[in-house]
Amino acid sequence: MATQTKPILHGYFRSSCSWRVRIAFALKGVEYDQLPVNLIKDGGQQLTEEYKALNPMQQVPAVEIDGTTLSQSLAVIQYIDETRPGPRLLPADPKTRAQVRMISDLIASGIQPLQNLYVIQKIGAEKMQWSQHFIDRGFQALEPILKQTAGKYCVGDEISMADICLVPQVYNAERFKVDVGKYPTIKRLNEALLEIEAFQVSHPSRQPDTPDDLRA
Amino acid sequence: MATQTKPILHGYFRSSCSWRVRIAFALKGVEYDQLPVNLIKDGGQQLTEEYKALNPMQQVPAVEIDGTTLSQSLAVIQYIDETRPGPRLLPADPKTRAQVRMISDLIASGIQPLQNLYVIQKIGAEKMQWSQHFIDRGFQALEPILKQTAGKYCVGDEISMADICLVPQVYNAERFKVDVGKYPTIKRLNEALLEIEAFQVSHPSRQPDTPDDLRA
Structure with a gap:
């Protein structure tokens, strides 16, 4: 089957x-x-x-x-x-689920697409500043939203799709030398989530295709 | 209440x-x-x-x-x-719902963000070519996917969130002078959907803030 x-x-x-x-x-x-x-x-x-x-x-x-x-x-x-x-990766309550989707889409439509490989290849030499600009712009919006929705994790105290989107986006931010310390809620949530095994085993530093020099 | x-x-x-x-x-x-x-x-x-x-x-x-x-x-x-x-705007069957979300996200994360106002303002003088490039790139992917999923509408014969995403994206494509005729499935679906009242009353040419010269 x-x-x-x-x-x-x-x-x-x-x-x-x-x-x-x-x-x-x-x-x-x-x-x-x-x-x-x-x-x-x-x-x-x-x-x-x-x-x-x-x-x-x-x-x-x-x-x-x-x-x-x-x-x-x-x-x-x-x-x-x-x-x-x-x-559950999406909560049962429709309003809470909408918050999870709002945060997920803010990252997945509002931030990540602008650092996609095929986009920054077109930007060329200025790709670092370009990426920083749009990550900062997105994080400036995400920070006050998360301040309202977060408990232990992005939305309340249960892990959700919003957390699944947040951690890889913070990883991207660090790659592009964004100062994540400017966003205390984002920083705190990312640190809490990286303690969790599912976020660790899935980390880019631990995959079958991770090059040796980037391997944890 | x-x-x-x-x-x-x-x-x-x-x-x-x-x-x-x-x-x-x-x-x-x-x-x-x-x-x-x-x-x-x-x-x-x-x-x-x-x-x-x-x-x-x-x-x-x-x-x-x-x-x-x-x-x-x-x-x-x-x-x-x-x-x-x-x-229903999302079908009941999980696999069909996944197709609807895949098509919706292809547009909402893969195409539209690259013509967002705050992005093309940063691109400046080349915004028309930039937008055409990314719409064409997205439509080249969307066309074969829709060829597989479409019936009367984007996924089978029921209107869904995928259709809700398609029509405004085609409208954007036309604004940026993309030749939508190159994508026969997209063109056919868009035409079928524009026959439906919900797509007509919501059209940019018929809103309270539509300027007189763009009003239908």
């Missing part, structure tokens, strides 16, 4: 959207296989015809699951949440 | 993300009030402290609903869907 086959994640160790999906699998306790797609090597393995058939956007992640192939990390995460047992 | 107060949409006639929310309200038959936020006038009314309190991202839309304020159009649409009667 298709549902007894392990899902396959086509991802890249350092892709923040791939990391989101790895966290979701880990939180749900779902075993999966990884097929790394090196976004840099050979001019970008995501650009091959073979990969394009899996995800026409030529981005990671793409996930083969239950006989279908899905892309777009938040769609994948919500599918995993709706079809697998384990802790 | 809060749920008996009409929702208030803070939006802009030409904003594709505002249009998404207007379509959702119309499909659900929910009455709402509009408070226009002119993104151009006075240097951008979304930049005022007053508006920033509603949406720290300083973008439209923001929606006051059931005693809370939500931003991020897909979070708003799913909240409306989960709390209001009327036709």
Whole structure:
């Protein structure tokens, strides 16, 4: 039966959207296989015809699951949440769930797309300043929202999809030398979340395709 | 009671993300009030402290609903869907729902953010070529996906959030002079959807803040 086959994640160790999906699998306790797609090597393995058939956007992640192939990390995460047992990644209450989606989308539509590889490749030499600008802009909005919604985690005291989006975005921010210390709520939540095993085992420094010099 | 107060949409006639929310309200038959936020006038009314309190991202839309304020159009649409009667905007089957979210996110995270006002303002003189490039890139991926999922509408024969995202994105494509004729499935779906009343009454050419010269 298709549902007894392990899902396959086509991802890249350092892709923040791939990391989101790895966290979701880990939180749900779902075993999966990884097929790394090196976004840099050979001019970008995501650009091959073979990969394009899996995800026409030529981005990671793409996930083969239950006989279908899905892309777009938040769609994948919500599918995993709706079809697998384990802790809820979206809360039951509609208003709280809307807050989780609002924070997730602020990151997934409002911040991350502007540091996507195919975007900063087009920006060229100024990609560092460009990325810093849009991460700072996003974090300036995210900080007051999280101040209102957060408990132990982004929305109240339960881990949710919002947390799954936050941690990889902070990792990106650090890569682009954004001073995360300016955002005390974001900083506190990120530190709390990085204590959790699901966020650790899924970390870019611990994946099958992590280069030796970046391995934890 | 809060749920008996009409929702208030803070939006802009030409904003594709505002249009998404207007379509959702119309499909659900929910009455709402509009408070226009002119993104151009006075240097951008979304930049005022007053508006920033509603949406720290300083973008439209923001929606006051059931005693809370939500931003991020897909979070708003799913909240409306989960709390209001009327036709489902997300299908009941998890796999079909995942397809709807995948298509919605491809547009909402993969295409639209790159033509957002605050992004193309930073791009400057080359904003037309920039926008065309990323819309074409997105539509080249969307076309084969829709070829597989579409029936009468984006996913099968029921209208969904994917359709709510598609039509405003095609409108944006036309504004940026993208030749939508290159994408026959996108073109066909857009034409079919524009026949539907909810897509017509919510159209940018028919809003309270539509300038006279753009009014239908």
